[in-house]
Amino acid sequence: GAGVSQSPSNKVTEKGKDVELRCDPISGHTALYWYRQSLGQGLEFLIYFQGNSAPDKSGLPSDRFSAERTGGSVSTLTIQRTQQEDSAVYLCASSPGTSGVREQYFGPGTRLTVT
Amino acid sequence: QKEVEQNSGPLSVPEGAIASLNCTYSDRGSQSFFWYRQYSGKSPELIMFIYSNGDKEDGRFTAQLNKASQYVSLLIRDSQPSDSATYLCAVTGGSYIPTFGRGTSLIVHP
Numbered sequence: 001g002a003g004v005s006q007s008p009s010n011k012v013t014e015k016g017k018d019v020e021l022r023c024d025p026i027s028g029h030t031a032l033y034w035y036r037q038s039l040g041q042g043l044e045f046l047i048y049f050q051g052n053s054a055p056d057k058s059g060l061p062s063d064r065f066s067a068e069r070t071g072g073s074v075s076t077l078t079i080q081r082t083q084q085e086d087s088a089v090y091l092c093a094s095s096p097g098t099s100g101v102r103e104q105y106f107g108p109g110t111r112l113t114v115t
Numbered sequence: 116q117k118e119v120e121q122n123s124g125p126l127s128v129p130e131g132a133i134a135s136l137n138c139t140y141s142d143r144g145s146q147s148f149f150w151y152r153q154y155s156g157k158s159p160e161l162i163m164f165i166y167s168n169g170d171k172e173d174g175r176f177t178a179q180l181n182k183a184s185q186y187v188s189l190l191i192r193d194s195q196p197s198d199s200a201t202y203l204c205a206v207t208g209g210s211y212i213p214t215f216g217r218g219t220s221l222i223v224h225p
Contacts, residue, residue, distance in 0.1 A: 045214070108157075
């Protein structure tokens with residue numbers, strides 16, 4: 001079956017612009033994670049959705065970052081007024097039920113470059 | 116703040132040798148421990164997870180956990196050039212939110 005998909009694969013934007021990154025999880029997966037990975041860094045957790053529960057936003061670095069998940073499926077990560085330090089690969093992952101990290105499947109990522 | 120520490124490497128081993136990758140963590144309440152492999156330019160993929168003290172083996176991979184020392188390791192036996200990648204250690208506590216280390220780069224040379 002289809003894996004996790006993300007779009008766009010690459011995004012170049014000017015400082016100060018808003019960007020939207022999209023994630024399509026594996027069908028039936030109720031948990032969805034967003035991470036970012038800067039050059040030479042490990043994965044930094046951003047936000048976690050589980051079913052219809054309120055998301056865990058504890059990893060969002062500033063109020064310029066927000067995410068939503070519509071209908072328990074597709075998720076959009078929005079970064080407002082982008083800064084150069086936002087340049088990174090943004091990864092989405094999904095997992096079934098309450099398996100969490102144990103059965104986490106990653107998408108290919110969106111490489112964001114802020115100029 | 117929860118921290119997960121890994122030596123960035125690179126760790127270079129000859130083909131056929133045992134590669135030993137190490138990870139320490141700061142939160143004594145950590146419960147679950149994960150090793151991911153990430154090839155250059157690709158997304159991470161889960162290799163193994165371990166919950167209990169001791170060893171867990173899966174093919175050429177062995178995860179070792181010592182909660183008293185707050186230490187988890189990954190051994191790769193009979194290393195192959197295709198094992199060359201960055202290995203990420205991740206730790207969770209009572210929630211589903213993982214903390215990742217920065218990863219160790221492994222190079223297996225023929």
